[in-house]
Amino acid sequence: MKKIIHNKIIILGSGPAGYTAAIYSSRANLKPFLITGNNKGGQLMNTNEIENWPGDVNTVSGTDLINRMHRQALKFNTKVISDHIISVKLSEKPFFMIGEKNIYTSDALIIATGANPRFLGLESEHTFKGKGVSTCAICDGFFYKNKEVAVVGGGNTAIEETLYLSNFVHKIHLVHRRDHFRAEKILISRLTKKIEEKKVILHLNCTISEILGNSFGVDSILIKKNTYLNEKILKIMVSGVFISIGYTPNTSLFINQLDMKDNYIKILYGQHGNHTQTSIPGVFAAGDVTDHVYRQAITSSASGCMAALDSERYLNSINL
Numbered sequence: 001m002k003k004i005i006h007n008k009i010i011i012l013g014s015g016p017a018g019y020t021a022a023i024y025s026s027r028a029n030l031k032p033f034l035i036t037g038n039n040k041g042g043q044l045m046n047t048n049e050i051e052n053w054p055g056d057v058n059t060v061s062g063t064d065l066i067n068r069m070h071r072q073a074l075k076f077n078t079k080v081i082s083d084h085i086i087s088v089k090l091s092e093k094p095f096f097m098i099g100e101k102n103i104y105t106s107d108a109l110i111i112a113t114g115a116n117p118r119f120l121g122l123e124s125e126h127t128f129k130g131k132g133v134s135t136c137a138i139c140d141g142f143f144y145k146n147k148e149v150a151v152v153g154g155g156n157t158a159i160e161e162t163l164y165l166s167n168f169v170h171k172i173h174l175v176h177r178r179d180h181f182r183a184e185k186i187l188i189s190r191l192t193k194k195i196e197e198k199k200v201i202l203h204l205n206c207t208i209s210e211i212l213g214n215s216f217g218v219d220s221i222l223i224k225k226n227t228y229l230n231e232k233i234l235k236i237m238v239s240g241v242f243i244s245i246g247y248t249p250n251t252s253l254f255i256n257q258l259d260m261k262d263n264y265i266k267i268l269y270g271q272h273g274n275h276t277q278t279s280i281p282g283v284f285a286a287g288d289v290t291d292h293v294y295r296q297a298i299t300s301s302a303s304g305c306m307a308a309l310d311s312e313r314y315l316n317s318i319n320l
Helices: 015-029 042-046 063-075 121-129 137-144 156-165 185-196 297-317
Strands: 004-012 033-035 080-081 087-089 094-100 103-111 115-119 148-152 171-176 199-206 208-215 217-227 230-237 240-243 247-249 283-284
Touching: 004 015, 004 094, 004 297, 015 033, 015 042, 015 063, 015 103, 015 297, 033 103, 042 115, 042 171, 063 080, 080 115, 087 137, 094 171, 103 115, 103 297, 121 208, 137 156, 137 240, 148 156, 156 185, 171 208, 208 230, 217 240
Parallel strands: 004 033, 004 103, 033 080, 103 283, 148 171, 148 240, 171 199
Antiparallel strands: 087 094, 094 103, 115 247, 208 217, 217 230
């Protein structure tokens, strides 16, 4: 039978936003509970090398960085709970959360459940996930040195990953379903140079219809060129496919309970504090559940800090 456990403040999510919120809440003597969820550490756990974390002159892995955050949260007496929340009720106070292991209630709640990369929806895409199909060039690009690969997408992430891969792969096939890119002009300018150098081959108005391979991994893709008159299928030999078509925020638990836009939780962005408050007082959100633009570990951590400070002020205001 599940136990009902109450705490003054609960944090959902164990990525940079969640752990930073925990560290700041703990230092405010709020004694937070952090519930990790099934994806412990979030997307950062899939990042092999981080070179832009302030204060780390040497490269740090995502796993190491999360482990350091975890130890720091424990140092300040955060209680880290390994559980996954399957439903919530935020219309009444205290807030109510049902986990796979136990039931939790809290007076304040910080949502930092992150986001997951989107996929194309092909069965073969999942067949070869980890065997040539990747959603992170920075994580997996090293394995394709001097090889031919494909990148799918037309936004900033797709162009950034293409430029990154161009430093060490032999050739990149950039597949985009439209005839123009949504990326920033400076990125498109850099991409144009790579195209002129024949490092990148464009496939516009195209979609991947199948990913092919064998027990060793991906060896080719079938792309479908959409024209006004007919559809042309082209087979391209590649060793890897990088899917860069955006992210889906992990907010399904909060649909019809919190105000959202495009499934991202809306927050106040207040000029005088309360920046991270959602449409329900006492419920705060931080990290990729609110951010579809920056999606960086450092910006997630910053918003986790703000959520902790906002929740502290909220709890003080209700005299708890």
